[in-house]
Amino acid sequence: MIRFMGRFFTRFFRNMAPSFDGDGRRGIGCHPRIILALLIMGGTLAYHYLGTTEYENEFTGRTQRLAFATAEEEIALGLQSAPLMIRQMGGQSRDMQAQALVDRVGAKLVQSTLARQTPYRFEFHLLADRETVNAFALPGGQIFITEALFRLFKNEDQLAGVLGHEIGHVVGRHSNEQMATSKLWQGLAQGAGVLLSDGQGNTGAQIAGMVANMRVMKYGRDDELESDSLGVRFLIEAGYNPEAMIGVMEILAKSSKGSSQPEFMSTHPAPENRVERIREAIAKYRK
Numbered sequence: 001m002i003r004f005m006g007r008f009f010t011r012f013f014r015n016m017a018p019s020f021d022g023d024g025r026r027g028i029g030c031h032p033r034i035i036l037a038l039l040i041m042g043g044t045l046a047y048h049y050l051g052t053t054e055y056e057n058e059f060t061g062r063t064q065r066l067a068f069a070t071a072e073e074e075i076a077l078g079l080q081s082a083p084l085m086i087r088q089m090g091g092q093s094r095d096m097q098a099q100a101l102v103d104r105v106g107a108k109l110v111q112s113t114l115a116r117q118t119p120y121r122f123e124f125h126l127l128a129d130r131e132t133v134n135a136f137a138l139p140g141g142q143i144f145i146t147e148a149l150f151r152l153f154k155n156e157d158q159l160a161g162v163l164g165h166e167i168g169h170v171v172g173r174h175s176n177e178q179m180a181t182s183k184l185w186q187g188l189a190q191g192a193g194v195l196l197s198d199g200q201g202n203t204g205a206q207i208a209g210m211v212a213n214m215r216v217m218k219y220g221r222d223d224e225l226e227s228d229s230l231g232v233r234f235l236i237e238a239g240y241n242p243e244a245m246i247g248v249m250e251i252l253a254k255s256s257k258g259s260s261q262p263e264f265m266s267t268h269p270a271p272e273n274r275v276e277r278i279r280e281a282i283a284k285y286r287k
Contacts (some may be wrong), residue, residue, distance in 0.1 A: 018145045037191045044187025051135060052180045058172045059114070060226055063165050067179035071119040075178055078140030081124075085136075085144060090128035093147050100144065112238035115167055122170070124163065126150060133255040137166040139175040151250045157244035159237055165245075168230030174223040203208065221269045225277050230283040242282045249275050 053069040056062075069076055080205055086092060110116050120141035127146045128278035134146040143166045145159075153159050169175070228245065235242045253271040 002126065023250050024261045033034060037189075039186055042192030044191065047187070048180065052068070055173065057171075057173060059168075059230060064173060064177045065180045065185070066140070066173060066176045068176050074173070075119070075121050075140030078138035078142040079121075081138050082123075082142045085138065085142075086125065086127065089128075089132065089134075089144065089146060093126040093128045094128075095126065095147070098147070098150060102126045102150070102155070102159065102163070105160050106143065106167075108237050109160060109164050109167055110255060111236050113167075115234070118171055118172055120166070133252070135162045135166055137169040137175075139173075143167065143170070149251075149255075152255070154247065155244065157235070157241045158248050158251070160240040161231055161242075161245040161248045164231035164234035164240075165227045167234060168227035169223065170227055172223065174227070178220065178223070183227055200210045223270055225274065228274055228278050229281040229284075232278060233285045236282075236285050242278075242285070245278045245282075246275055249278065 007054065013179075019097065019172075052065040052067060055064045055066050058062055068077070083221060100264070102124045110122050115122070122143065123143040125142070125144045127144055129146040130148045130151070132146050133149045135149055137143045143163060146160060147168075149162070158256070232242045232245055235245070249271040
């Protein structure tokens, strides 16, 4: 990031260096590429602050900028996207007993916490996929867990830990916030790519895009840690054992053996690195 910004400003001030016009008067040279880059970046920043909504989140305590202003818009987006997600993951599970358990635990988490006071339409889906160890949430309350992950749980508390984490994503409005953040960094990267371009290749655009992508992934990792903390809070409020979250991290670490990549290249923190933060959250909310 430091090298990127250094290169950015070096090229900026080089192109803005004093020049002389035809009659010898001293002036400021300004390459059209710089003007275009500044217009793109300025427009991106203007849209981010004027075209998004500022929101004080009661669950996270943070001020967010959101792509969608209302919960109703998030709910509509989630309901529209849910059928596609279900098809891509092998459809709904045919294990009605397991689905009933997922429904019961999810409902208990919602009804026992402040999540019940939100307008979100929480629905919990057990997916038939027995190969992919995964759970995820769509904006508005649609929550999914695969059979592959469900079958690895040793107790109901671990199931509650995963569902509580996903509820945390919903009330944290993480998907909504990431949509706004992604647009911001994509626009800045486009402008920086134009500025760094030498007219011969797209190396500058590639560097800018890589930096922007790493920044977006960093926000994703922060959201995961925030949802871990909210998951611990919801577990305690619903009467579940919050230490079950540590067991979930052990399951995720074991299932990802051999396929892991450096944390800075991932949208998720490494499971072993999440355990300490989970312990801190347990101590915090137990007080």
